[in-house]
Amino acid sequence: xxxxxxxxxxxxxxxxxxxxxxxxxxxxxxxxxxxxxxxxxxxxxxxxxxxxxxxxxxxxxxxxxxxxxxxxxxxxxxxxxxxxxxxxxxxxxxxxxxxxxxxxxxxxxxxxxxxxxxxxxx
Amino acid sequence: xxxxxxxxxxxxxxxxxxxxxxxxxxxxxxxxxxxxxxxxxxxxxxxxxxxxxxxxxxxxxxxxxxxxxxxxxxxxxxxxxxxxxxxxxxxxxxxxxxxxxxxxxxxxxxxxxxxxxxxxxxxxxxxxxxxxxxxxxxxxxxxxxxxxxxxxxxxxxxxxxxxxxxxxxxxxxxxxxxxxxxxxxxxxxxxxxxxxxxxxxxxxxxxxxxxx
Ligand SMILES: C[S@@+](CC[C@H](N)C(=O)[O-])C[C@H]1O[C@@H](n2cnc3c(N)ncnc32)[C@H](O)[C@@H]1O
Numbered sequence: 001x002x003x004x005x006x007x008x009x010x011x012x013x014x015x016x017x018x019x020x021x022x023x024x025x026x027x028x029x030x031x032x033x034x035x036x037x038x039x040x041x042x043x044x045x046x047x048x049x050x051x052x053x054x055x056x057x058x059x060x061x062x063x064x065x066x067x068x069x070x071x072x073x074x075x076x077x078x079x080x081x082x083x084x085x086x087x088x089x090x091x092x093x094x095x096x097x098x099x100x101x102x103x104x105x106x107x108x109x110x111x112x113x114x115x116x117x118x119x120x121x122x
Numbered sequence: 123x124x125x126x127x128x129x130x131x132x133x134x135x136x137x138x139x140x141x142x143x144x145x146x147x148x149x150x151x152x153x154x155x156x157x158x159x160x161x162x163x164x165x166x167x168x169x170x171x172x173x174x175x176x177x178x179x180x181x182x183x184x185x186x187x188x189x190x191x192x193x194x195x196x197x198x199x200x201x202x203x204x205x206x207x208x209x210x211x212x213x214x215x216x217x218x219x220x221x222x223x224x225x226x227x228x229x230x231x232x233x234x235x236x237x238x239x240x241x242x243x244x245x246x247x248x249x250x251x252x253x254x255x256x257x258x259x260x261x262x263x264x265x266x267x268x269x270x271x272x273x274x275x276x277x278x279x280x281x282x283x284x285x286x287x288x289x290x291x292x293x294x295x296x297x298x299x300x301x302x303x304x305x306x307x308x309x310x311x312x313x314x315x316x317x318x319x320x321x322x323x324x325x326x327x328x329x330x331x332x333x334x
Binding site: 001010020032034049113117 | 194232
């Protein structure tokens with residue numbers, strides 16, 4: 001699971017008010033190289049939650065993203081490379097996503113998060 | 123990529139070895155799936171460089187087609203773990219990087235308008251009445267650009283009315299009518315139901331109009 005996916009998921013358990021961002025528990029991370037698409041990154045920069053992305057990438061062991069970012073940084077290739085890597089190339093292979101309010105764990109196995117809710121959570 | 127080439131690659135994908143009746147598991151064949159995504163890309167530019175979500179991905183055919191046509195990020199969702207396992211093998215064999223999630227499409231929590239396009243062949247609602255419209259309702263909330271979906275031709279007026287009035291779609295158009303072979307794998311299927319008329323729809327969600 002890429003961190004872009006993490007950036008768009010939230011916990012939907014009954015009664016939870018703010019289910020985003022899900023905390024990441026890491027057992028295994030894998031990296032897969034993909035070609036960089038500058039236009040796509042510029043579009044995504046407007047849409048991602050930056051704070052959630054830095055925290056997630058740190059949890060995954062990647063610490064190169066700047067604390068604060070603004071759109072002027074998109075002119076820097078170095079910044080784009082880092083953003084690209086964090087968003088699309090680091091995958092959570094084994095571990096869990098954890099609801100920030102209830103602490104309920106959604107396990108991730110073979111890269112696939114199991115977000116299925118129990119009957120009493122719907 | 124040429125249409126024939128896309129159809130050929132989709133034809134090589136592994137499909138449900140033991141389809142589960144209650145989940146209405148039947149694959150979109152390579153002929154229909156390739157045309158669905160080819161049209162989305164070449165007539166509407168809804169695929170390449172986009173974030174695409176495949177709702178009820180089964181063994182992954184539609185999401186694989188989107189990735190082959192240059193979608194930047196594909197997120198494929200199904201409730202059934204066995205299907206997801208096959209789907210991820212299918213993606214791996216074509217060296218495609220697709221994210222999979224196990225979830226009930228109707229219960230997943232989303233943040234923000236990140237998904238551009240939703241593609242889906244929803245359960246037609248043979249087992250659970252209205253299932254296809256439930257999928258459509260969610261798809262129109264999640265997508266910011268377009269939703270491609272298949273629905274029985276016999277429900278065309280209902281689909282259009284509901285999409286526009288209840289789900290606030292800003293447009294709902296049938297792109298083409300297709301013959302869909304629902305394989306004879308289900309005992310309860312009467313013969314006449316095996317080959318059914320299905321519409322390929324393109325819906326534009328309400329938010330898109332506001333943002334452009
Ligand atoms: C008609 S099949 C289509 C499969 C695949 N998209 C294709 O085109 O070949 C419908 C799929 O939806 C899945 N499904 C049914 N209900 C679901 C739900 N509530 N949430 C997620 N997936 C569901 C089934 O497991 C099945 O894989």
